[in-house]
Amino acid sequence: MSSVPHAVGVYGGGRMGGGIAHAFAVAGATVTVVENDDASASAARERVSAGLAKAADKGVEVTGTITVVTDAAALAGIPLVVEAVPELTDLKHSVLRRIEEVAPQALIGSNTSSLSIDSLAEALNDPAKLIGLHFFNPVPVSELVEVVVGARTAPGLVETARGWVAGLGKTAITVKDAPGFASSRLGVAIALEAMRMLEEGVASAEDIDTAMVLGYRHPVGPLKTTDIVGLDVRLNIAEHLESELGPRFAPPQLLRDKVAAGELGRKSGQGFYSW
Known part of the structure; x- marks a missing residue:
């Protein structure tokens, strides 16, 4: 099924996180971006606003919305949260634990380009709900997303994730959790x-x-x-x-x-x- 959730969280509002938020908003989702502090949140808002304005100038209709916050508790109740912080295992572990704490119901996608999904899943009480979603820069115009399947990823989550990617108008490839993926x-x-x-x-x-x-x-x-x-x-x-x-x-x-x-x-x- 090709569709995106009605609401999506993105933890990290940098170039990649902002681009991921942009893609989901264009697809009609209500997106909540979490940043660490007010300065980072302000920069993320400017980045996202500039990207959406550029898209509008090109005739792209944005049917969703993006809100940037500094309190991860805003993720409560959101069905999908994408982790998009830098490629540091300890940082990703802490962010994944925080996501699971405030949004225990959420499925979690990690936008990692090389780190092991199995290793990242060790931070979670329920590793079955973690899957890799490797987006490419610049996210709004890139056509590919790698769906990375960990040893403990729930089998049904793979097709669900492929549906999210299709809903974004992108193509998914499915790879197992191996160093560097494909x-x-x-x-x-x-x-x-x-x-x-x-x-x-x-x-x-x-x-x-x-x-x-x-x-x-x-x-x-x-x-x-x-x-x-x-x-x-x-x-x-x-x-x-x-x-x-x-x-x-x-x-x-x-x-x-x-x-x-x-x-x-x-x-x-x-x-x-x-x-």
Whole structure:
């Protein structure tokens, strides 16, 4: 069944969380976004408002609403809550415990790009209600969502989650809980090799990206994609995959150096490209 819940919670109002809220609002849901403090909440409101205004300018009809709050208790009674905080296991554990505390009835989706759903489920009293919902940046226009199934995810939740994705007008792929899932594992592997090529002077960043755009029909090259995702995010994922899958995912020194220098990509103004 292709439909989204009438009400959805999103815990975390950053670029990804704001985009997820946007997508559900466009699909007609009443969305409650939870942020940690007033400053973060204000920034989230501005981010969401700008995104919705841009969508309206393009003729997109938004039939739902988005409210940003700082009290997680506002999630009480909401049937679906999506966790969208940074890729830090301890942080996600604390957020998942808080969601279960204030909304014990809710099904929970974790927007993780690489962390184990089984590991995250350890934070919950009822791990059967957790499923991975890996959205892609920018969420409003991306077409894919990875539905990641943990060992203890309730079987019926898989089809329910696929229905949510279809209701958002996106395509779901279903993958088991394995390091990097499908998309991150492949995407990071290509990006790391592109960085090694740049490090070795094989070609410029622009030419490496052009090879993938024109030769393989990628919409954006792997180095520019890394700039968009964030070099720090890619480094964290690569280190996690290295620990799980071995040295083929070892981050190149070039990536470590750029992160140490604060060259994080688009969000900092400089990465493999100047923004």
